[in-house]
Amino acid sequence: TKYVYTWGAGKADGDGSMKALLGGKGANLAEMTKIGLPVPAGFTVTTEVCTYFYDNKRTYPAVLRAQMEAGIANMEKIMGYKFGDSEGFPLLVAVRSGARDSMPGMMDTVLNLGLNDKTVAALAKATDNERFAWDCYRRFIQMYGDVVLGVQKTPDEDHEPFEAVIEKYKHEAYGSDIVDSDLTAEDNKELVSRFKTLVKDRTGHGFPEDPWEQLEGAAGAVFGSWMNDRAIVYRRKYGIPAAWGTAVNVQAMVFGNTGPNSGSGVAFTRNPANGENVLYGEFLVNAQGEDVVAGVRTPDEVSGMAEALPAAFKELMKVRAILEKHFRDVQDVEFTIQDGKLYMLQTRNGKRTAAAALKFAADMVKEKLISWETAVMRNPADQLDQLLAPVFDINEAKKATVIAKGLPAGPGAASGKIYLNADRAVAAAEKGEKVLLVRVETSPEDLRGMIAAEGILTARGGVSSHAALVARQMGKVCVCGASAIEVDYDKKTVTAGDQVFKEGDFLSIDGTAGTVYGGELATEPSEIITGLINNKKASQKTEKFQNFVQLMEWCSKATRLGVRTNADTPEQVKNAVAFGAEGIGLTRTEHMFFEGDRIDAMREMILANTEEDRKKALKKLLPHQRKDFFGIFKALEGKPATIRLLDPPLHEFLPNTEESQADLAEKMGVPVEEISHRVHELHEQNPMLGHRGCRLAISYPEIAEMQAQAIFEAAAQCVKKGIPVKPEVMVPLVGYARELELQVNIIHRVAAEVKADKGVEFDYLVGTMIEVPRGALTADEIAKHAQFFSFGTNDLTQTALGVSRDDMGSFLSSYQENDIYPKNPFASLDTTGVGQLMEIAVEKGRSVKPDIKLGICGEHGGDPDSVTFCHKLGLAYVSCSPYRVPVARLAAAQAAI
Numbered sequence: 001t002k003y004v005y006t007w008g009a010g011k012a013d014g015d016g017s018m019k020a021l022l023g024g025k026g027a028n029l030a031e032m033t034k035i036g037l038p039v040p041a042g043f044t045v046t047t048e049v050c051t052y053f054y055d056n057k058r059t060y061p062a063v064l065r066a067q068m069e070a071g072i073a074n075m076e077k078i079m080g081y082k083f084g085d086s087e088g089f090p091l092l093v094a095v096r097s098g099a100r101d102s103m104p105g106m107m108d109t110v111l112n113l114g115l116n117d118k119t120v121a122a123l124a125k126a127t128d129n130e131r132f133a134w135d136c137y138r139r140f141i142q143m144y145g146d147v148v149l150g151v152q153k154t155p156d157e158d159h160e161p162f163e164a165v166i167e168k169y170k171h172e173a174y175g176s177d178i179v180d181s182d183l184t185a186e187d188n189k190e191l192v193s194r195f196k197t198l199v200k201d202r203t204g205h206g207f208p209e210d211p212w213e214q215l216e217g218a219a220g221a222v223f224g225s226w227m228n229d230r231a232i233v234y235r236r237k238y239g240i241p242a243a244w245g246t247a248v249n250v251q252a253m254v255f256g257n258t259g260p261n262s263g264s265g266v267a268f269t270r271n272p273a274n275g276e277n278v279l280y281g282e283f284l285v286n287a288q289g290e291d292v293v294a295g296v297r298t299p300d301e302v303s304g305m306a307e308a309l310p311a312a313f314k315e316l317m318k319v320r321a322i323l324e325k326h327f328r329d330v331q332d333v334e335f336t337i338q339d340g341k342l343y344m345l346q347t348r349n350g351k352r353t354a355a356a357a358l359k360f361a362a363d364m365v366k367e368k369l370i371s372w373e374t375a376v377m378r379n380p381a382d383q384l385d386q387l388l389a390p391v392f393d394i395n396e397a398k399k400a401t402v403i404a405k406g407l408p409a410g411p412g413a414a415s416g417k418i419y420l421n422a423d424r425a426v427a428a429a430e431k432g433e434k435v436l437l438v439r440v441e442t443s444p445e446d447l448r449g450m451i452a453a454e455g456i457l458t459a460r461g462g463v464s465s466h467a468a469l470v471a472r473q474m475g476k477v478c479v480c481g482a483s484a485i486e487v488d489y490d491k492k493t494v495t496a497g498d499q500v501f502k503e504g505d506f507l508s509i510d511g512t513a514g515t516v517y518g519g520e521l522a523t524e525p526s527e528i529i530t531g532l533i534n535n536k537k538a539s540q541k542t543e544k545f546q547n548f549v550q551l552m553e554w555c556s557k558a559t560r561l562g563v564r565t566n567a568d569t570p571e572q573v574k575n576a577v578a579f580g581a582e583g584i585g586l587t588r589t590e591h592m593f594f595e596g597d598r599i600d601a602m603r604e605m606i607l608a609n610t611e612e613d614r615k616k617a618l619k620k621l622l623p624h625q626r627k628d629f630f631g632i633f634k635a636l637e638g639k640p641a642t643i644r645l646l647d648p649p650l651h652e653f654l655p656n657t658e659e660s661q662a663d664l665a666e667k668m669g670v671p672v673e674e675i676s677h678r679v680h681e682l683h684e685q686n687p688m689l690g691h692r693g694c695r696l697a698i699s700y701p702e703i704a705e706m707q708a709q710a711i712f713e714a715a716a717q718c719v720k721k722g723i724p725v726k727p728e729v730m731v732p733l734v735g736y737a738r739e740l741e742l743q744v745n746i747i748h749r750v751a752a753e754v755k756a757d758k759g760v761e762f763d764y765l766v767g768t769m770i771e772v773p774r775g776a777l778t779a780d781e782i783a784k785h786a787q788f789f790s791f792g793t794n795d796l797t798q799t800a801l802g803v804s805r806d807d808m809g810s811f812l813s814s815y816q817e818n819d820i821y822p823k824n825p826f827a828s829l830d831t832t833g834v835g836q837l838m839e840i841a842v843e844k845g846r847s848v849k850p851d852i853k854l855g856i857c858g859e860h861g862g863d864p865d866s867v868t869f870c871h872k873l874g875l876a877y878v879s880c881s882p883y884r885v886p887v888a889r890l891a892a893a894q895a896a897i
């Protein structure tokens, strides 16, 4: 088996399509080499070795060493240096991870590998630069000691042990703080010696001098880091399978730290925060790449390179154009300039905010770089709702005090209580607080806190620091490098000038402008919302709005699956239609009674002891319902409306407090004891599996009669006013064909009565929800009575998994941590289990009625993965809450492309 793939001097064993085997970094280094870009030679150890490593007690295939030796030999030939050379310029290498999908900062890296007491002298001699050589050696021992040998901070230490040694030395030697790049050769020599002592003390072994031992150790550490905590957390969040493994890339070092003619940078070919078509990134003179991304020194804007290193900058701009043309996407690159010459160390598709994704896609279609179909695919459906995210109210923001300015690293507006460490941020968020995570600089260890927070604020670090990348990708509002704030972890305070904010105080950040405000600020909706829903002309003129509308048009062109909405009021219908909903997939009629004191009539009906009492209460309900349905039909302007008959899990509607019982008793003119007695009688142990759904109307057919009457009378009213209507009456919680048959008979009878009574004609459908397993399994029998099925995947999940929709909070996180649920099954469809029930229902339903109309109205209708599944299942539509409609449209279009 070939485990090692080399690249260099215009040739490569692999290419950009081989990401599964070579990882993203390795595949793209091969690709960049092949298209003639300046890439230092190297090789990739494949992801198969990672799999082998974990399957075989952390050992390697026997043939690997020989293949790596050939790989090193190839690098030596191309670069003209020798690995471990103690005479001439020694070949030094960088050892980096590279998974199939990039996982920024989650895994380990070792630079300057190959240095030891002899090669450092050779390097000093060959470069005639002692300071540089010993700077590299000092960095190498520090990185290798940390990553490979595990010399790391213990719980009772405040600082990283190597950093502590440096700090102590600086104070001894200089009595004050100086920057690392001011350390002399002698300083670095002394530090190397102290580092070695530290390693010996902590590990019991001397620092490995043999370059091959170093290389194998580093490769093992990279493979090992695939299973470190933060990598596992990251993979869980982004659904990356552990089985993919990582590759290891070994690449010849080039040096950004040889002097003022050198430097390192990271850049995006376009702005990944707002999408602007300009080179965007950061750069440091006389530094190695790690200095830029670690957020330790705050770097300069990459545009500053035009002045500092003009020739290399020109070259970089050329490379930018070549890369975009070749990859047809925005690239995120790392580069180093060694003595004026540019080298490319990495390229990958740049992570981006939803706003940037939208603009990139729209611009690249205009530039003829991509097709409109590709543009649709380039907008991540699960991030689209970021575009609908709120911004600060402009007037409030004007009045508020700006306490600091930082870099706009993740757009949007966030206001929250500040917390200075990840654990406390998580704890506060779990209590329902809005949280702002504030850190001096974030590291990947803060991931949990970042996930929990509304926004992230840091005092140091740049927009391309790993923390900022991750924040943007999560759609978190983020301001970083706000150097005017002082974060004191011990006192748990944030100070800006003379203002002191304690943990739990409010701050607000604008991640689009980079502004930090004291206190809490109200937010306001995005232009897309105001443009679509409030028809605000100024909003509609914005580029963002227009690109969004364009995207939605493309979606309509591509899609097969329709998108409807779950809406209970005319207002919700209007919003959903503005977002492009094609109709209503679910109106929960009982929800109409949550408003005002209308619940009273509903309660009277539920509490009624006799048929006579119930009919009296139903009479009160009828005009309310008729009016509601009329309003909904009107707002829909002829689009179909699926209206579900009453499905009240009783516990949601009963007056459960003494106060509400007394209140109702008074309104009904009955003694309170009567009410409390009846409430007691109706009490259920398991209301979700109790007297709800169609069971209620099986016991009391007059409920279905009243509702059918309200629906059809509203329809008749519309017809008379010339408003087109398409009612679809839906029976909930059906598990037996006979249940549906009884209800359908009532509905048809009432329809005929209303038509005769009002003297008008209208069309309607009658169908059912498939939301209990027996309904799915006997869908052929049920289909005989149904013109449509709508999957109620909330209850179907509840009943198929045997997990209460309302009580899963207590174990959800342990189920996710133990990899039992890949995702919350109530948010994202369990396609293996629940999905199978749906497949059975579709097949059986169609076997009886080939044209039966099929849809889904559970909450899953707004989840991109679930939408993809519904597309594959051949459903006619998905239905979701109004604000999720654009997400579902995008996901539906992507499924079809």
Ligand code: PEP
Pocket: 586, 588, 647, 771, 791, 792, 793, 794, 795, 796, 857, 858, 859
């Ligand atoms: C469902 O069960 O999926 C459904 C849509 O109905 P409800 O959420 O009202 O139970």
Ligand code: MG
Pocket: 732, 771, 792, 794, 795
């Ligand atoms: Mg249901």
